[in-house]
Amino acid sequence: MRSLLGDYVLQHLQNEQSGALHSRLFRCLRHAIVNGVVQSNTRLPASRDLAQEIHVSRNTVLSAYDQLQAEGYVEAKTGHGTWVSSTIPDTFLSSLLDKTSQKEEKSKDAQYEISQRGQFLIENAAASPYQWGAFVPGAPDVTAFPHHIFQRIQAKLSKSPQVEQLIYSHEGGCLRLRLALAQYLKVSRSVACDADQIIITEGIHQGIDLITRLLADVGDTAWVEEPGYWGVKNNLNVNGLAVEPIPIDDEGLCLPIESNQISPKLIFVTPSHQYPLGPHLSLQRRKQLINFARENQSWIVEDDYDSEFRFSGQPYPSLQGLEKNSPVIYMGTFSKTIYPALRIGYVVVPKNLALVLRQAATELYRGGHTLLQNTLAEFIEEGHYEAHIRRMRLLYAKRRKYLIDLIFKYLGHTFLHEYDNASGLHLVLKLPKEIDDVALSQYAIQQGVKVRPLSQYYINKNIAERGLLLGFACVDEKQMFDAFHLLRQCLKKIM
Amino acid sequence: MRSLLGDYVLQHLQNEQSGALHSRLFRCLRHAIVNGVVQSNTRLPASRDLAQEIHVSRNTVLSAYDQLQAEGYVEAKTGHGTWVSSTIPDTFLSSLLDKTSQKEEKSKDAQYEISQRGQFLIENAAASPYQWGAFVPGAPDVTAFPHHIFQRIQAKLSKSPQVEQLIYSHEGGCLRLRLALAQYLKVSRSVACDADQIIITEGIHQGIDLITRLLADVGDTAWVEEPGYWGVKNNLNVNGLAVEPIPIDDEGLCLPIESNQISPKLIFVTPSHQYPLGPHLSLQRRKQLINFARENQSWIVEDDYDSEFRFSGQPYPSLQGLEKNSPVIYMGTFSKTIYPALRIGYVVVPKNLALVLRQAATELYRGGHTLLQNTLAEFIEEGHYEAHIRRMRLLYAKRRKYLIDLIFKYLGHTFLHEYDNASGLHLVLKLPKEIDDVALSQYAIQQGVKVRPLSQYYINKNIAERGLLLGFACVDEKQMFDAFHLLRQCLKKIM
Known part of the structure; x- marks a missing residue:
């Protein structure tokens, strides 16, 4: 039976060219530890098992384990086997190595081009x-x-x-x-x-x-x-x-x-x-x-x-x-x-x-x-599906009415888009043409109100109406009230 | 609260043009029953609920229910409401209707064309x-x-x-x-x-x-x-x-x-x-x-x-x-x-x-x-994943060896493809060039042995080698033995 560490050693031992077998095994195991192949506070395989697995003598494994212990990579716990140390000496070395390799990578980047359709x-x-919270459009109340x-x-x-x-x-x-x-x-x-x-x-x-x-x-x-x-x-x-x-x-x-x-x-x-x-x-x-x-x-x-x-x-x-x-x-x-x-x-x-x-x-x-x-x-x-839909229809109707009442009360009737048709999980807050709804929504998101600009849904931006999509399905009245008044402040700031 | 039947009635009542409201409602409900919108042995909504839902008087619903009962579409169970009959009188009529509509469809088929890439x-x-059984290639033993x-x-x-x-x-x-x-x-x-x-x-x-x-x-x-x-x-x-x-x-x-x-x-x-x-x-x-x-x-x-x-x-x-x-x-x-x-x-x-x-x-x-x-x-x-892979590796190794032994014993060493490399979930049975492996595999499948022809994996069929992919992972020795001997008979028949 093979272990993951055994597989790793079998693959990498041949890369270690010089020195006695136990030194090469030591370097290979050290490499595995430093690179996180075996992690801190995990147990190494018993020497007998590893030896059998990678076709070397048990003494070779014991020598390698001894050297790892001497250099602080592992700790022997009497009667409990050999464990990877909680603080590995090479941690700083490894992070140094990473920086070098990052540099190397950057210099070789040239060819990473994506396709035109990908672009x-x-x-x-x-x-x-943003897929949750006031006023993410299209998000149902997954908690219900x-x-x-x-x-x-x-x-x-x-x-x-x-x-x-x-x-x-x-x-x-x-x-x-x-x-x-x-x-x-x-x-x-x-x-x-x-x-x-x-x-x-x-x-x-x-x-x-x-x-x-x-x-x-x-x-x-x-x-x-x-x-x-x-x-x-x-x-x-x-x-x-x-x-x-x-x-x-x-x-x-x-x-x-x-x-x-x-x-x-x-x-x-x-x-x-x-x-x-x-x-x-x-x-x-x-x-x-x-x-x-x-x-x-x-x-x-x-x-x-x-x-x-x-x-x-x-x-x-x-x-x-x-x-x-x-x-x-x-x-x-x-x-x-x-x-x-x-x-x-x-x-x-x-x-x-x-x-x-x-x-x-x-x-x-x-x-x-x-x-x-x-x-x-x-x-x-x-019948659970039908029952769930009926429950959600009532819940969303209530939430929708609450949001519309807020809009009517604090902004006025012209702010509900005239095509609104009492359906779905969002409504459209209509804004005057001079408003940059993309900038507004970015600003609102910074304030914690997740809205989507209407103009983004157009291919031809020149004819795009301005507005915000407001999802009402996944938020209760209290959250809506707070978010709405935050949004009102954003609007005041921009308009 | 709306029911599915209520939704259906609201959508279809307007299609029923003539007669008193209760007759139109009757025809609409009969349509729903005959077409399986509400199924046999299910309960209709209480007359009061349906009346409220579809905005008609309760008497109108009661009249319609009475007529449905008189014509055998529903049964009233005292104290338990109104139920759709287990045998609906129109069953034969409905199947007749289906045939007519199928005929209609056929005659209007012209435009159903798919794209060139789809073609x-x-x-x-x-x-x-076929995704299971001897010798489906690539199928792991999902029962293990x-x-x-x-x-x-x-x-x-x-x-x-x-x-x-x-x-x-x-x-x-x-x-x-x-x-x-x-x-x-x-x-x-x-x-x-x-x-x-x-x-x-x-x-x-x-x-x-x-x-x-x-x-x-x-x-x-x-x-x-x-x-x-x-x-x-x-x-x-x-x-x-x-x-x-x-x-x-x-x-x-x-x-x-x-x-x-x-x-x-x-x-x-x-x-x-x-x-x-x-x-x-x-x-x-x-x-x-x-x-x-x-x-x-x-x-x-x-x-x-x-x-x-x-x-x-x-x-x-x-x-x-x-x-x-x-x-x-x-x-x-x-x-x-x-x-x-x-x-x-x-x-x-x-x-x-x-x-x-x-x-x-x-x-x-x-x-x-x-x-x-x-x-x-x-x-x-x-650790369950690693353990499972180890167990499967042993199991598949055993099954693979069993299949190879069968091939060597009954067909000879040349029948195992020379590129075979002791990996994976299938092996390739090599066949002489004159054999039509597609026909062979079709014949084998008729006999209950699921194999795939090697030539099918080539773009250029002229250079295609002939052979069969044999999956050994999802079948035990007994099944393999039986399937192998069936396959041998297929081979004898074709070669």
């Missing part, structure tokens, strides 16, 4: 390092989730997992979850599908990636909403598509009337709750969009990211379910209803595409996380 | 639907993993998860896992890195994708080993790279001597255990390769997918750790050491690239699975 991605990087129920189911299913749950999956996500999801989507979102049409993804991003690669080539055009979600745009760019921003108004995406533009291969929309401004796509526009897509051989990709949270009026059914055989691909996620780190989303595709897209997902990403998916399936089947 | 991917799809220990740690950590473990992660995988992994890689694989250089990925495929997109553009060239892993080639193709196969011999990748070729941006190699043929990259070739990459501004991507399992002789240290500041990116996975459905891999990048690649991973994939990653970190820290 573009980094320049347009938009994921926020019934973790104990989920964990109970997970523990039960993980006790003696079946082989099928441990190997690569080839069916686009576990069938049990796809069945539960098909039922849920049919009832709550009027999505017309069966389980075979669903592909489970690692959140919405993987869904975007799968659809883009499988349905569009490098050089094809995609339409996105202006303003719109950065995640879609970045993914389209990195996949080589030309991204065309299309304005939205209070009825959602405005289709270009004169079509002298190149037909888009893909049209990304958020019909239930336009991201980030809020309107839902009107029935007339929905029909117009489907007709347009049919005529132009385009695919509509419906991103239904937080439609579960609608706080007044009728729920809007999905675009996907509106007309039979419409060229609509539907995407959703559990990031907003359960928690983001769960990393489970889904894509619903037309029957004719299902087999091909499932195979493509297997080739590109390989399948797994089957125990987790089974846990989620049981959580849905037992 | 290419599907044509070259190579993921096997100490699931109870992993589950104990997971249950402990999941009991009251912290907010940081539930929201999007931005650090390229949880720090605790990266620290544990840095230590492990340093000791067992001689990889020179600290935790900041590690990015946790969803298995090796996501690592390939991240590197390819960030370091190469559409039209750039990548070199891959011939024969080599299909997953690399498919990912490179879909990312727009030109894929150039480079032959291997018993010392691994043969660098072209005359370099009239286009310099590759990326060079993918499996230095510890060439996939699928087996040789390790010799020291001379390693140095030659690093020099070549330096001169040509290429990146070497070292895929160290199953190096933990080496059964004789010295372990080979990683290529990454051979020279300081070499342009090598190191990739590994837990799919072969723990189980594939875990979906955890890792990429080790040079210090100068770490920040950029971590940011890119966040933009492209978003981070999460933090509870799982923490569980794995503790599993490694407590």
